[in-house]
Amino acid sequence: MGSDARDSGVETRSLWRFLAVELAPLWSRLLEGSLGAPGPKADGGLVYGVIDELRERTSAFLAHRYPGLPLNEEGLSRWPPEGDCCAVDLVDGTNSLLLGAPLFGLQFATVVGGRVEESVIFLPTEERLSGSGLHVSRRGAGAYVVLRGETELRLRVSGVRELAKASIAFDGTTPTVGALYHPPLVAAVTRIRNFGAFCWAGTRLVRGAHLPVSVDAIVAIGNKPWDHLPSIGLVEEAGGQVTCFDGSPHSLKHCTELLFSNGPLHADLLGHLRGAGMSRRGT
Known part of the structure; x- marks a missing residue:
C-alpha cells in the first residue's frame, strides 16, 4: 500500500x-x-x-x-x-x-x-x-x-428489511441458475434481476444505500472464485453478509455458490434456499 x-x-x-x-x-x-x-x-x-x-x-x-x-x-x-x-x-x-x-x-x-x-x-x-x-x-x-x-x-448496503420490498439478483451459469427460480422465493420479492456480469451485481449491492433503486441480495450459483472474491471483500466492508447456501462461512475452497445480502434479509433468504433444496449443494 x-x-x-x-x-x-x-x-x-x-x-x-x-x-x-x-x-x-x-x-x-x-x-x-x-x-x-x-x-x-x-x-x-x-x-x-x-x-x-x-x-x-x-x-x-x-x-x-x-x-x-x-x-x-x-x-x-x-x-x-x-x-x-x-x-x-x-x-x-x-x-x-x-x-x-x-x-x-x-x-x-x-x-x-x-x-x-x-x-x-x-x-x-x-x-x-x-x-x-x-x-x-x-x-x-x-x-x-x-x-x-x-x-x-x-459505501453502505441498503437498509431494506422485508423481502416483500427487496430486489434480488440471480447470477450463475445457464445450466444451474434456473434452479434459483423457486416459486415461493420469486413470489416473496418485489423484483429479480440478472446483470450478466457479477461485477455489476456486486457493486449494485454495495451501493444499495446510495441508489434510487437498490439491489438488496444476490444468489450466485455455479460461478468461479475469481467472480466472487472482489465482491466478498466489498460487500462485507459495506456492512453486508456473505455465506454459503447453508449459512456456513465462505472460504477459498467454498466460494463458488454464495448468498450475498445486505444483512437483514439473510436469514429469510437462507430459509428459501433450504425450501428449494439448495442448502445441501456442494460449494
Whole structure:
C-alpha cells in the first residue's frame, strides 16, 4: 500500500490513473467491439487480441503494486492457490460484452492468510458515464467508490428489511441458475434481476444505500472464485453478509455458490434456499 492511501486504506491515485486513464484506449476498443483476432484458451474458449494486451499491461501493473504476490488469473491458474495471491478476473462479463452490452469490468482481490485483504472492481462504462467506476475496499477499513480519481465516498448496503420490498439478483451459469427460480422465493420479492456480469451485481449491492433503486441480495450459483472474491471483500466492508447456501462461512475452497445480502434479509433468504433444496449443494 502506497503512502498516499486515504480513508479507504487503499492507494487509489495510481490505481485510478492506470485503470481509468492508461487503459482507456483498451476500454474504448472493447466498447466499440474492436476485439482483435480470437485465439484458443486453455479451457477451450476463445481469447481476443485486446484481452492479451490487457493481460500484459495489467499483470505488469499488479506485479509492481503487490511485489512478491503471485497473480492467480481466471482461466490460467489453478484454484485454490497454494498461498497468498492476487486473484484476477481481467474481463468479468465477457458474454455480455460480446453481445454488445457494456456491462463488464476488471476486478481483482488480494488474498492473504486465506482471506480477502484488498478488493478492486473497475467498471469502464460507469467511469465513462459518471466518473464513478472504481470501487475499492480493504479489510477493516470499509468499502468506497472513487469519484473521478479524487473523492472517496464510503459505501453502505441498503437498509431494506422485508423481502416483500427487496430486489434480488440471480447470477450463475445457464445450466444451474434456473434452479434459483423457486416459486415461493420469486413470489416473496418485489423484483429479480440478472446483470450478466457479477461485477455489476456486486457493486449494485454495495451501493444499495446510495441508489434510487437498490439491489438488496444476490444468489450466485455455479460461478468461479475469481467472480466472487472482489465482491466478498466489498460487500462485507459495506456492512453486508456473505455465506454459503447453508449459512456456513465462505472460504477459498467454498466460494463458488454464495448468498450475498445486505444483512437483514439473510436469514429469510437462507430459509428459501433450504425450501428449494439448495442448502445441501456442494460449494
